[in-house]
Amino acid sequence: MAKRIVPEVMREFDVKAGGTNPSPITFDELIENFEKKFVDPEYKGRAISELDSLRQRDNRGNYVRVRDIADKIEDLCESTNEQSEWQMKRYFIDAVDYKIAAAINRVMTWERDSVLLDHLVTVAAREEQSLLAERGAREAFQQGKKFSNYTALIAKPAKYTASNEQPNRKYQQQWRSQSKGEHAPREGQKQGQSTEQSPRDANGQPTGNARNGTRDMSKVTCHNCKKTGHYARNCRSRVESKMMAMEDSNTEIKVLASSTAMNDDDAQPANEAPIAPFTKYVSVPIKLEDQPGFNATIDTGASHTFIHPSLPKRLGVKMVRYPMPRNLKLGTKGSRSKIIGFCYLNWTIADLMTRQRFEIANIDDDVLGGREFLRKHDTVVELNPDRIIIRNTTGRSLRHNKAEAAKFDPKYVPTQAEIDSFQTYLFAEYSDVFVDDKAPLNLPPLRDVQHTIPFINAERADKKQRISYRFPDECMPAFDRCYKKHVEAGIWVPCAAERADPMIPNLKKDGEFRPLVDLRKRNLNTVQQDMPMQDADRMINEVANAEFASTFDLKGAFQQIRIDPDDEDKTPFMTPYGACYTRVAQQGDRNSTVSLARLIEHVFRDQLGRTMYAYADDTKIVSPSWGQHIRDTIEIAETARKHDLRFSREKSLIAPEARDTLGRKIRKGVISIESDKRNAILALPVPTNKKELQSFLGMVEYNARFIPMLMDDTAPLATLTGNVPWRWGGACSAAFEAIKQKLAQEVELATINAQNLAPYSSSPVHLTQPPHQNDVPSNAVKGQYLFLQTDASVEGVGSALLVGENWWNAKPVGFHSRKFSPAEFNYSTPDQELQAFYEASTPS
The missing domain is CATH 2.40.70.10 (Acid Proteases)
Incomplete structure (x- = not known):
């Protein structure tokens, strides 16, 4: 490095023999110029990512010593030109075990400039030694090995005081004296004078007789356990009691996070009385x-x-x-x-x-x-x-x-001016997170989660790619702008490849080019990865039930996922300007959606399922109050900034009235089918073959919870999807139109909010028929109840779950229907009605 920098300095300042000319630039500018010339931006990004993810336990679970962590941080900071002492201390505090970090914070204020990293490493190493010694002693005791007072003493970490920041040497001095075999001189004996050791047996117990200074151990009685054969100081039960006392002491025992003997602090002892209920706080x-x-x-x-x-x-x-x-x-x-x-x-x-x-x-x-x-x-x-x-x-x-x-006040709704004011503040404060759709592209950093392309066969069979798409002249200006942006950002890299997948010419509604690549042949040779579990229904219900819900949409979601550098050579594609390979995930890749879901789970693991729900690139932030919603959205923005994720400013909305997601039109407490999705189904023509009929039934089945007794109408249509000749008759046409009529009704479903339900032990007023409008009885306990309605028809069974104060004014939560099997079709009417109730009340 120095051999490269010195000639640059000599040329810059015209260094001559006997002296130098005054510097024309400042030292900071000199450092900046050197960094631009000699520091690789990609390597710097990898080093910073490695610094952020550095932990005392690596990905394989191996333990890393604190001094090795400090050396690693110094090497990475030097390579990235980040040699600030405060910055290195921050990386060190984040990397070490939380027990060690807590001990460092107790001893000193590490933010001070006078506190160097070497001093932090010394304190951390001392704390680490105590933790490892304690773990070793405990594991030895669990394995039934001898656990003497000597072992218990070295297991106790040194105590610290905030005044002098010096450890208590009591236990360390005793450890040194015992480990070296030295003993304090007896009374009347000079230092260094030898003392005769009593002979001991194989178990370490004294042997001999009283005449030569030893005793017969068979006649020795322990004052602790009342048994013979050992002294009280060597009693095993005494060691066990000492260990129990050490485990209960939070001030003298520090259990290593990875220790197998670590107990759950939240577990309640079996022999203790139940813990008193927590009293609610006074909040106004x-x-x-x-x-x-x-x-x-x-x-x-x-x-x-x-x-x-x-x-x-x-x-x-x-x-x-x-x-x-x-x-x-x-x-x-x-x-x-x-x-x-x-x-x-x-x-x-x-x-x-x-x-x-x-x-x-x-x-x-x-x-x-x-x-x-x-x-x-x-x-x-x-x-x-x-x-x-x-x-x-x-x-x-x-x-x-x-x-x-x-x-919280669940009825409070801020004014639109307050919502707009907070949205303006959020977008301005986190302008690097919420970016405009036309903002310059950037190459995302290498994170712990990367996109991989695992091939089934190492060599693809389709090396000679024959498929190609002609680019019309009207697409070329938009493609030229798109090509320059991606190449300048380092996302696309021109290359010379033997095989490249063809690019598809496609324009967006605004006239810009949409980069799409035909990856069908590559996907045939790609291993299908498992998709993380995602509950779409839960996400829809939580968003509908929340008092406040905001929408954050990832900008170019796939382009924010880096491809594993080892798999970049598998991504070449052909453009009008030649072949390129990409360094980010591509739309149409077989596992791009899987990698996106894994990235979201990794980045927002502390918020998912609590204050945030995500499905692909659509994320929702939900909160019970406006004040809590402000904190939740800021926390999401901070997390995105930490991991260098970007949201679309145009598509991100704070507490909008419409909460549409996953093809559902969602308002507070109400769910229905999106108008575009409903109109698309209603506009479908009469099917002319089996494939068109299967497509129609697939879209209808996805919305089955909004259609009561759907089975009655789909039964004649489902028959044609089997291995039978195609015969579209009057019954099929009538069923086809009946389904469209039910879809056109725009059924709205209610949601179940556990806080609004009546107590489990209560029951509503029971009436055999709806009451008169002027004579509506009231329930003894306020709250909503769940009602189940079932029915059986000639073709099958149907049911509906409703929520409300009484059955006559309850609103539907969802519908279910199923066609009878051949055996169930022959049931008697009472048995079919009973089958409907059984199926509705039994979890599927």
Whole structure:
């Protein structure tokens, strides 16, 4: 490297014998120029990706020592020109085991410039030695090996104090003395004077008689277990009790994450009494800077009033950071957090409007009201029912301003102006995540999940590709723009290939070129990979039930997945400008959808199934309240930024009224078929052959839950799909039109919300027929119930699941129908009705 840089410097500054000319550029500019010339961007991206994914346990589960991690970080940072001490310390903290990282944070504030990486490595190595010693001692004990007090002592990690940052040497000194076979001199004996050792047997027990200083072990009684043959200090039961005490101590024992002896801290001991139920906290709705939708938890044990770190920036207020984060002492021993700064906000709680100072800390709630606010405003907290009473700041007895306790306000809906304001803020703050569709392309980094192309046969049989597509003249300007963008971004690389798949000329609605490659022959030689499990129905129901749901759409989803560098040579395709190979996944590849699903699961593993649902490139963020939704969307954006994923700004919407996905028209609590999908089915002509009929029935069956007793109409049509001659008659035409009429009704299905259901032990009012409009009875317990309706016809059985307060006003959740088998067709009418009930109530 130096041999390449020195000539460049000499040419740049005209270095002469006896001195140098003044530098025409700054040192930073010099470094930047050197980086552009001598640092490979692709290698730098790989190194940064490796730094982000570096962990103490590699992909194979092997344990990596902390000093090896530090050496690896220094090598990677040097190769990427990222030699900032703070940056290397951050990579080191992220890479080591969380137990070791916690010990480092307890000992010192590693963010300080005076704390070097070498010092962190020294502390981490000391903590690592304690953890490994403890694990070895515990495994030895589990295997039935002798576990003496000596082994127990070396298993105890050194204690640290925040004042001097020095370990307690008590156990280490004892370990050194015992490991070297040295003993403290007896009273009256000089240092270094030898002492005669008592003879011992094969088990390490003293032998001999009392005359020569030893005793017969058969006459020795243990004071601990009352058995003979050993001393109390060597009693095995004493060692077991010591181990139990060590396992219960969170301050002196640190269990390595990979240890086989690690216990589940959340498990409840079998012999202990049940844990008392957790009392609900007192939470009230508030306004911050005149914006509703937030909640404050009242905590009489908190000394100050705190706010979530994401809210000050969201609300556009100035945040003052402390030079050094301040410690936040919590009520539980060993739990620590930091206060990073403070801000002033105008907030409204009950009928009180005031300006309050908020300490910024990583709390779970929007706001945490502490004793400072409660005392200042003469606030009284009452329980059962939960409420707070706020008096005037002067302390005079005024009218009480009451606020009922609530977890979230599910009925609150922000104004469209508030939603638009937050969307504008989100897109501006994360402009590198939400990009315009016409933004320049970029080559995604190499991540842990990459697209692979596993061939069935190493050599493809179709080396001589005969298929080609002619590009019309009107496509060439759009293709030229597309070709330049992909080549400049490094996504397409021109090459000379023996075989290349043909590109298909295709234009989008806006006139731009859509890059499509005919990969049918390559797919025939590609192993089909397993698709990760995805529950489309659950995603639809969760999106419909959520109080707030937003849509984030990945921009060019397949182009954000890197191909394994070893498989890039399998991707050549032919363009009007010659052959190229691609470094990202292609649309039409047999396993591109599988790789996309795996990438989404890897990146958003902490949010999927909780606050986020995804199917292919369509992602939905769901939340129970507006304040929670703000935090959830920001968390998704932060995660996408960390992994360099991009969403389409045009297709991403915050809390829209329409939540359509997977061919379903979704509004809050209501699901129906999308109009485009319904109109496409209604526009189909009468089938003229078996293939067209199968296509029609396939589209109808996908929407079967929206069509009651569908089986009655599909029975005559399904017969023609078998191995029978094609005979389209009047019964088939009538069934075909009946299906279209049911689809045209636009049936809307309700969703089941567990929070709205009545208690399991309650039951609704039972009537044999719907009541009169002026005489509608009410249930004893408020809430919705589930009702099951079944029926049997000549052709088969049908059922419907409904939800509502009573059966006469319940709304359908879904329909089911099935054709009778030949044996079931011969059942009696009561048996067929019973079969309908059995099938509807039995899980499929």
